[in-house]
Amino acid sequence: MLLESFFTVLADFATSPAMLGLVGLGAILGLVLGAIPGISSTMALAILMPVTFTMEPGVAILFLISVFMSSVYGGSISAILMKLPGTPASIFTQIDGYPMAQSGRAGHALNYALVASTVGGMVGLALLVVLAPVLADFATNFRSPEFAAVALFGIVMLSFASNGSTLVASVVGFVGILLGMVGFDALTDAQRMTMNQPMLQSGLNLIPVIIGLFGLGEILQNLVRFGDAPTARPAIGKVMLPIAELARRWKVMLRGSVIGTFIGAIPAAGSAVAVSIAYAQERRLSKEPETFGTGHPDGLVAPEAANSASVGGSLIPLIALGVPGDTITAVLMGALMVHGLTPGPLLFANDPTFVSWIYVSVLLALVATLVLGLGMIRAAVLVTRIPPQLMYVFIAVFCVIGAFAIRNDMNDVYVMIAFGVVGFVFSRIGLPVTPLAFGLILGPILEENLRRSLMISQGSWKIFIDRPISATLLGVCVLLVALPLITALLHRLQGSLAGKKSENIPKNYPGE
Amino acid sequence: MKRRQLFATVTGLMTLASLPMTSALAQDAYPSEPIHITVVWPAGGGHDLVGRLIGHELSEIMDTAVVVDNVTGAGGSTGIRHIAEADPDGYTIGVMGLHAVSQSFMNPAAPKLDGLDPIAYISDEPGAIEVSVDMGIDTLDDYIAAMKSDPMSLMNGNDPQGGNSFIFASVIPDALGVNMMKLPYPGHAPTVTALLTGEVQTATLPIPPILEHAKAGKVKVLGVAAEQRHPQLPDVPTFKEQGYDIVVNDFVMLVAPVGIPQDVRAKLEEGLLKAIKSAGFTSAAAENGMVLRPGGADMAAEELAKQVELVYPILEQADLVAEELKRK
Structure with missing residues (x-):
């Protein structure tokens, strides 16, 4: 019945020029708003919500979902071209996307991001349509202990997410976790590390920190090299990417998509967690992990696919339970309420047409984003032709605007500048900054849920082992940590057995 | 050339003249921005x-x-x-x-x-107390009885200290004469999720975030802490009607x-x-x-x-x- 109404609605929408026009308009607005640093998908929706007040509910949903889906990819444009993530979910896109653009492969990077984003979105949608009831069940089994376990899992993965020493990465990640504690405690509203200063009470918001670490940090680096000959503008290179290149990465896209959908389906986990785990996972599995961060397409493709797939995932709790999966779906829910539709178990159970509306809107929005996004790439790469001196000024201005706009708070600008200096110092002395971002994302989730779990269990740590999902996740964490030790031990044993062959210990990284 | 100068002078004068006028106008006609x-x-x-x-x-x-x-x-x-x-x-x-x-x-x-x-x-x-339907608790009296026999059997989801559902979770159980185990969640949406997934069994949320779930029969509202019944839930009695003088909002x-x-x-x-x-x-x-x-x-x-x-x-x-x- 659902499939039937899905196709009816699809036929209705896809043959109506007015509807297609609206999808196109929504996609363009989403691409542009998403590409502006500091305007997150959430804000793009909130800004455009009043426009839909006079529309019919179905039309309004179509428009808003178009904006939403395209802003997810839009955020990657500024991340790749300017090293400024437009949305929290594109944090990991710039790690490999920006180096690609700098080496004259901006068009390729945008292509990878767009296609991965589309594939991720499609996989997320397909899983949403087919598996919604199963995934909803899975999602409801996620409670505080499981959230804590997922966060811990992410933190363990952290050690695989950056080049160089695992120990250094862990220490930097730990600093990130500590920084995440600044501000109001999520469980008691008590202040921590704030010294009663309004500036610190706001906490260290992720976006200003990231913009500072990566965007401003990069500019400061270039200022230091000011005396040198001006950096050459990167060549535009070939804009379009051979399909075969893309198709070769189907596994990476699929892995990212599945991770994105599942993590997106967990209420409140959000796309930032999905992309960080997808990135770390891909780097861990890669045969050439040391090239991650220098412009490896896989490092771009995996988080992009996860990012879009998490949209489909985050709609699952909304449709199955009537609770929003993340802040973006919460805004979408608010928009529905304005139209007198309150998403909840009743609406979806009683009105399959309405659910079909949402599914069809996601599908059309993905197609529109792909078509318009491909059209825009040629124009977008021209950004890289701007002389570097001018470009850095633009980026600096955008850093300030982006940091301010996220909460309309001047304090966030100061935070951004401070972290710009941190990013600069870190790269001067050779410390990785990615684990800092990891810690800042996952630390608060781990802490909040760990403490709440212990409140529920009245202090007993057994709660984490008694529950199957959290026990499994913790088991995987232990394996991840222990595996390198065990293999190293085995190699040593082998080595001593084989006597002199010990010099030929297989290296962990073939690329070394 | 002369004409251009004249033009410039005139426009310049007009701009000057219009400046105080617009600001005077702005003061007269709030709102002008x-x-x-x-x-x-x-x-x-x-x-x-x-x-x-x-x-x-x-x-x-x-x-x-x-x-x-x-x-x-x-x-x-x-x-x-x-x-x-x-x-x-x-x-x-x-x-x-x-x-x-x-x-x-x-x-x-x-x-x-x-x-x-x-x-x-x-x-x-208005404050209220809600219970997940899975608990099989239908009335406020059932709830009080359950809480008196084992205060840990029903955990309550609410805001961190200072939020409205924390205030409600402080006032309501006091007046009912029960001890409540309060689990904090950062905001109403996560509290609703916790109530629906069964991590907590009760919540002291105001009506708007749980209205649809109450209508869908997933959540039972046991009482509303107002003088009058809630317009969207006319079947739910107030605490006063049930013999407890609790009004908090x-x-x-x-x-x-x-x-x-x-x-x-x-x-x-x-x-x-x-x-x-x-x-x-x-x-x-x-x-x-x-x-x-x-x-x-x-x-x-x-x-x-x-x-x-x-x-x-x-x-x-x-x-x-x-x-x-x-x-x-």
Whole structure:
């Protein structure tokens, strides 16, 4: 019945020029708003919500979902071209996307991001349509202990997410976790590390920190090299990417998509967690992990696919339970309420047409984003032709605007500048900054849920082992940590057995 | 050449002449600029919805653009400070609730309430207690009996200290004579999720976030802490009807910085009241589960004073009032 109404609605929408026009308009607005640093998908929706007040509910949903889906990819444009993530979910896109653009492969990077984003979105949608009831069940089994376990899992993965020493990465990640504690405690509203200063009470918001670490940090680096000959503008290179290149990465896209959908389906986990785990996972599995961060397409493709797939995932709790999966779906829910539709178990159970509306809107929005996004790439790469001196000024201005706009708070600008200096110092002395971002994302989730779990269990740590999902996740964490030790031990044993062959210990990284 | 000079002189003079005129005009005809409504919570929440709906109506009534600014962080204090420190010209107002009262006592860095000028009252948000239907508890008496036999059997989901559902979770069990295990969640949406997934068995949320779930039969509302029954849930008795004298509520009002010129303030109050009473806002707000009780500046100030007297003792008893903010 659902499939039937899905196709009816699809036929209705896809043959109506007015509807297609609206999808196109929504996609363009989403691409542009998403590409502006500091305007997150959430804000793009909130800004455009009043426009839909006079529309019919179905039309309004179509428009808003178009904006939403395209802003997810839009955020990657500024991340790749300017090293400024437009949305929290594109944090990991710039790690490999920006180096690609700098080496004259901006068009390729945008292509990878767009296609991965589309594939991720499609996989997320397909899983949403087919598996919604199963995934909803899975999602409801996620409670505080499981959230804590997922966060811990992410933190363990952290050690695989950056080049160089695992120990250094862990220490930097730990600093990130500590920084995440600044501000109001999520469980008691008590202040921590704030010294009663309004500036610190706001906490260290992720976006200003990231913009500072990566965007401003990069500019400061270039200022230091000011005396040198001006950096050459990167060549535009070939804009379009051979399909075969893309198709070769189907596994990476699929892995990212599945991770994105599942993590997106967990209420409140959000796309930032999905992309960080997808990135770390891909780097861990890669045969050439040391090239991650220098412009490896896989490092771009995996988080992009996860990012879009998490949209489909985050709609699952909304449709199955009537609770929003993340802040973006919460805004979408608010928009529905304005139209007198309150998403909840009743609406979806009683009105399959309405659910079909949402599914069809996601599908059309993905197609529109792909078509318009491909059209825009040629124009977008021209950004890289701007002389570097001018470009850095633009980026600096955008850093300030982006940091301010996220909460309309001047304090966030100061935070951004401070972290710009941190990013600069870190790269001067050779410390990785990615684990800092990891810690800042996952630390608060781990802490909040760990403490709440212990409140529920009245202090007993057994709660984490008694529950199957959290026990499994913790088991995987232990394996991840222990595996390198065990293999190293085995190699040593082998080595001593084989006597002199010990010099030929297989290296962990073939690329070394 | 001469003609061009003449042209330039004339345009220059006209610009000069028009400058004082426009500013005089601006003073006469409030509003001549966009009005900014500050919402201290992120986009997507209840206050955000109120800000955007009111903004939509107000822009038509006052014939000017209305912009919603989400100034968030620090438990709402950043946004409240933004309102209190704005120019008192009638172009910055904000949506405020109980949280600002709590923060003004808990957080020495939060703005004091006397820096805010209540302009219009929108709604009461009565407290309530909800239980997941899986528990098989149908009445308030069943709940009390269950809690008396084992206080740990039903855990309650609520805000961190100072939020409205935390205040409700302090007042309601006290009056019912039971001990409640309170589990904090950062906001209403995660609390609803916890109630639906079964991590907590009860919640003390106000009605709007759980209205649809109550209608769907997933959640049972055992009592409403108001004088009258909730308009959207006419079958749910009040606590008073069930023999417990509990009336406790959050509120939603619109505030401005202190010191707005009298005539501007009067126009603003009139426009806001019209927006609150408009058909568009009334129906959307009612469907969303808000209990509208529109009122002007005087009523808003009176209600705020009442809330201060309600909240202070609760926070003091829980030892949450900051040392330097304690009443002597």
